[in-house]
Structure formats: structure tokens, C-alpha cells
Amino acid sequence: MNPQTIKVACSSCNLRELCMPMGLNSGELDMIDEMVGVRRKVKRGAALFRNGETFTSLFAIRTGFFKTSIASEDGRDQVTGFQMAGEVIGLDGIVNDHHTCDAVALEDAEVCVMPFADIEALSREVSALQHHIHKIMSREIVREHGVMLLLGSMRAEERLAAFLLNLVQRLHARGFSQSELILRMTREEIGSYLGLKLETVSRTFSKFVEDGIVEVKQRHVRILETEALRRIVNPQALL
Amino acid sequence: MNPQTIKVACSSCNLRELCMPMGLNSGELDMIDEMVGVRRKVKRGAALFRNGETFTSLFAIRTGFFKTSIASEDGRDQVTGFQMAGEVIGLDGIVNDHHTCDAVALEDAEVCVMPFADIEALSREVSALQHHIHKIMSREIVREHGVMLLLGSMRAEERLAAFLLNLVQRLHARGFSQSELILRMTREEIGSYLGLKLETVSRTFSKFVEDGIVEVKQRHVRILETEALRRIVNPQALL
């Protein structure tokens, strides 16, 4: 059997609560199973889609870790997000029928391919799915507002602290440790996301280690003082 | 008649092509007219909605100019966008049924109130409307990617040049001049949006004036050298 077309029902997927609406009856679940046509495997370093490619589907991440990034005409690029299991990517492609960013796997990954035409058709039948899609898009808008706040008003230490807290919180929601994580991205990719140069990211990690807030061994990070990170993000909130 | 409940049909609104899907038959247009319940006037300085308020409706701007902003817990705030006629605001509220930002009118404004429950109901009937809503949300996501690029990788001059070009382009699409505009926001609000302090915004304007690229008289701006602004945004693209 072609590994690209393995079929596993959404109704029995353990990420169901992350990417699908709750409270559907079995008939509705069957329709969603049918809509999610195929799985696709993406090797580490490979692109799920690239800027300019025709948009046909949204992708729900089953396993693995992605970054999305855009490039300006003069070659600068900006990482716009890091996505993990249960999150949906490809929303940028809807408006103009082609993707406007690159989505690259940072570790071997598998995604569920959801043809957008099918999503829209099914949304007209199942209002819970319709509302779920709207929520996913709204959530992405709200997330980006938070990134704008970070990029627009925070200093390097605040940015990195906020980044670590956000990552570990999302990982914890998926059953991983609250205090330990493995970074799937390079210092340069972190820097691109946070609007910092890779040297500044490295220095800021070193500062946190000196202060006893985290332990860092390459990409393995152990958070020793979550509260200290919170205070760094929100210095005035103590007053 | 209560001015808050004046009714003017979408089908005869001259902003139709900006906020509504094209190619609807008259029956579909009637349904949309019915969904857009009321208009609402918002005085300059007043809020259309505020962070924490219950989300019920999206708003299409008929006249006027808005800013949206979020506040962090420690009092910093970040302008997340400036919106003008034909644009839709309130999308942030969908995900958690309450708004997560403030929308404040920067000049006297009038909006069309579109109850979101009605939008969803009608979207299930009219697939062109459904797709249009998806596009509006996707467009906002793509716009925010651009802001992230700006905040993450551009210097002050590049940010302000990109800001002016974006504003004048959107105004031109609404029939205004390609080279002249009136800023409806303060230097501080521009700075907040661009991740700069108001003094830096002011200094950068002065620099552009020295260089003969723009004329600035308070909030009135005349662009003398559009190409120079483009080169500032994309310095390397010339090579």
C-alpha cells in the first residue's frame, strides 16, 4: 500500500480534539473521515508547500513539526510560525488560491490532507464544522496579534521568555513535560521568528543559564524557574 | 427615525465590491440585505468594541477610519491595524466569543452590523458568501504575515516607507489620490503599529522631507517620489 495514501479515520484519531469539532454524531464523523482524503509524509527539511504553489488543501499536522516563513523580494525572510501536531496550516492560501508562504518540516512529519473545496461543501452541511473552521482562522489571527505585540514592543529577553513559555505550554497540552523541551529549530530560525539575530538568541539563552532560569544543552532546554520567565515577559505586572 | 437603525441596502451600496462577494443573483442579495441588520455610528475617539466584550457581530466599515489595538498585562499596547471603508473588523472575536482587541474610531464613522450567527446561517445557503468570508479571514492572516516581516526585519525608514505606500495604495483603490493623504492617526499610533517610538517616527518623516521624498504638514502628507519610497522598502531588489 502506498504510504502516501494510508487512511486512518478521524473518528479514531487521538488528535481529534485538537483539529476537529466536538459533539458530532457518527454520521457527521463519517463524512469528515471521507473528506480527509489522504495522509502525506514530509521528510525533515522538505516543504509541504511553497510560496506561489496553487492552493487546494488545508493540512492538519498528525506528527512532526513545521515552520512557515515568507520571503521579501530582496531576500530577507521571516518565520511566521512554528506548528505542531493537531495544528492546521495552509490558511494563507485561501485568499488568492495560491500559497504565500513556505511550510517546511523541521522533523519528519505526517499531515492529513483536507481538500478545501470539500471542507467548504461539508461546512454547508455540518454547522459545527463550519464554526470550527471559523474558529481556527480566528485563532490564527489572534495568535498573530500576539506576535505583533512581541515584535513591536518587547526586548530580546522578553521575546525569548515569551517564546519558551508559549512552546512549553503547547507541548504540555499535548502531554509533554511542562519544564523540558527539545527545540526543533535552529537559533537562526528562532531569531527570525522573534525579530532577533541568531547571536542575540544565543546570548540571551546564555544569560538565562547564568541566571539559573534554564538549563540549555544545545537544543535540549529544561526550564528551572517558570515564574522567573513569566516575570521577564511581564515586568510591570508585579506592581 | 433612529439614526442607529437606518437601513440602506447592500445591493445599492457603493462599497459592495469591497465587502461583498460578486456575482450574486437578486434573491441572494436580498438575503444579505436582510442579514446586515443595522448601521451604527461611532464618534471619533469612541470604541466600536473593546477587549473582553462579548462577540456577536462582524462590522463592515461604511465611512470613517479605525485602529485596532491590543494591550499586554503590563500596560504596553500595540496597534494591530488601521482599517478604512470597505474593510471588515471583529474577526478576532470568533474564536472565544469575546473580543480580544479594542477597535477605536479615528474619525467619525459608520459601520454595518453583521450578526455572526446570521452570517454563518446564510453562508450555508450561499456558497459565494461562504467563500467570501473565508477569503476575508485569509486576507487578514496574510496581511499580518506582512506586518510580521516588517516588524521582524525592517529598519525605521523601511517601516515608515512601507507604511506610507500601503496606506496610499489602499486609499487609491477607494478613489483617492495616489500621492496625497491625510493621516488620521498620531505619530504615537503610527509608532505603535510599526514598533517604533513616536520620536523615531517624527525624525524619519523629517529625514524623508530633507531627502525631498515627501512633503509633510502635520498630518497632511504629499508623496513626491513614490519610487524612492519603493527603493527604501526594497533596497536589495535593485541588484
Add this chain to the structure above:
DNA sequence: CGGGACGTTGACGGTCGTCAAAATTAGTGG
């Protein structure tokens, strides 16, 4: 075992933030 990608650290400089003061404008009430 070797080469290349990745990460760390140091020295230095530039950009932009901070603080301050003055100028100009806008808004308010008489």
C-alpha cells in the same frame, strides 16, 4: 574520521530609545 552545519563568545559600532525642552496645533469654554 573528517567536513559542514550549528552554536557560542567577544569587540565594536549603529540604530533607535530615553529624557528633556520648545514649538505648533487642536480643542474647550467663555
Add this chain to the structure above:
DNA sequence: CCACTAATTTTGACGACCGTCAACGTCCCG
């Protein structure tokens, strides 16, 4: 309509933060 006050804008001086450039160290994969 005008006077007065508050808000906004401009400009300067100075310094902090972070970017740049460079060298070195470490890890991973073939």
C-alpha cells in the same frame, strides 16, 4: 470668535540594546 489649556509634534543630546563581524568550539552525519 477668541483666549487658554491640553495634546501633539519636533528637535537635540546621550546612552542602551542589539546587530555586525570575526574567531573558535561543538555536534552530527556520511
